[in-house]
Amino acid sequence: MCLGIPGEVVEILADQPDLALVDVSGVRRAVNIALLEDGGVVPGDWILLHVGFALSRIDEDEARAAMEFLEGLGQAYEDEMAALRDSGGD
Amino acid sequence: MRYVDEYRDAGKARALAAEIAALCEPDRTYTFMEVCGGHTHTIYKHGIEDHLPDTVHLVHGPGCPVCVIPMGRIDDAVHIALRPDVIMTTFGDMMRVPGGDASFLDAKAAGADIRMVYSPLDALRIARANPDRRVVFMAIGFETTAPSTAVTVLRAAAEGLDNFSVFCNHVTIIPAIKAILDSPDQRLDGFLGPGHVSTVIGCRPYEFIAALHGKPLVVAGFEPLDILQSVHLLLRQLAERRAAVENQYGRVVPWDGNPKALGALSRVMELRPHFEWRGLGFISHSALRLKDEYAAYDAERLFEVPGIRVADPKACQCGEVLKGVLKPWQCKVFGTACTPETPIGTCMVSSEGACAAYYNFGRFTRAAVREATRS
Ligand code: SF4
Secondary structure, rough: OOEEEEEEEEEEEEOOOOOOEEEEEEEEEHHHHHOOOOOOOOOOOOEEEEEEEEEEEHHHHHHHHHHHHHHHHHHHHHHHHHHHHHHOOO | OOOOOOHOOOOHHHHHHHHHHHOOOOOEEEEEEEHHHHHHHHHHHHHHHHHHOOOOOEEEEEEEEOOOOHHHHHHHHHHHHHHOOOEEEEHHOOOOOOOOOOOOHHHHOOOOOEOOOOOOOOHHHHHHHHHOOEEEEEEOOOOOOOHHEEEEHHHHHHHHHEEEEEEEEEOOOHHHHHHHHHOOOOOOOOOEEEEEHHHHHHHHHHEEEEEEEOOOEEEEEOHHHHHHHHHHHHHOOOOOOOOOOEEOOOOOOOOOOHHHHHHHHHEEEEEEEEEEOOOOEEEEEEEEEEOHHHHHHEHHHOOOOOOOOOOOOOOHHHHHOOOOOOOOOHHOOOOEEEEOOOOOOOHHHHOOOHHHHHHHHOOOHHHHHHHHOOO
């Protein structure tokens, strides 16, 4: 029940400013955006959806920065493993 | 799927696991509490503990809203639901929660009109479609969910809908964390902070945990890499002899939270002087109720409820599980008398409950084996 899922904003409904059409894993549904700052989302933005409401806009830059950190770790690990393999041992 | 799949990458998980192991100091153990039931779910679903050294323990906290509802409140809600003029609406995971007398499921079998909804707005829709019935929404959840209930009440008021009301059981996370920090048997080294609650309240409310209790807290997301990275950040703080609040889940959680959601909350709701939590007892200022202005939408004022306190069943050790003192499989009735089909305690009902998570993902055997071989 507490789970939130990411979805991509497809369209802001002009006649109902509190609603946006959101694509969640291929399913489109109307989502209430009253909890976001006015004018806070545009089509193409990603939001976190919880019990029918957009709770937060997903920050692309923050997501990228976190991924870059993880990618860096992954690379360091791969390098370490490669070094380990190359060192042979026999 | 974007923002999901990339946080489940096995290679990166192994890399993080290696970093985590490197940060652990020899001859000591680490115990971190994941406050939120959503984290418990991820941890068991993805077997996160398999990636952690034996010296790092994750214990579950009180952050499953279904789990902390006391039995007396269920009895009150069932009492309302059994009225012939009422349609009770609820999130699906409340259906099996046992009360002192009955669960919603039992009440439904006895003829009560109880309908599952995905959103409080669905309850509003049912109210519009049934003007001759009184539609009650069983509101549960932490600050994540409470603003949605608040907006729904505001909508009902704006539309002048007079057959809709809320049975409000919203709780707040900070007093629960305080209660845990103050309990004499806690031996925690840090916290994984609740990601979705924090989208609303932000990161500042946790600062006392670092400043006064000297324990680090990292607000964490819900995918496997989020959890591993948060454990890594906690260990790094401990290695550097620091205690601070950090935000691993920056893509979703702004440091200052969601001012609009907080605004809606404070317009519609206020703190109760005290509220009973299952297993934790009464905690001051730990729950929300509707303000007087919105009394017309408050089921507690519209309907007579018994309001009787019901003691938890003797066999139930949910309180210890919710405080992180016992592992679910250490409860005597776990998996025998208490299962998801016939729950005795609430932790076995919701998929975010620790007992249900252990039961469904079969982790208890591995954890039990590990524990047994250690002692
Ligand atoms: S096994 Fe059942 S009774 Fe025991 S702590 Fe878990 S939910 Fe409560």
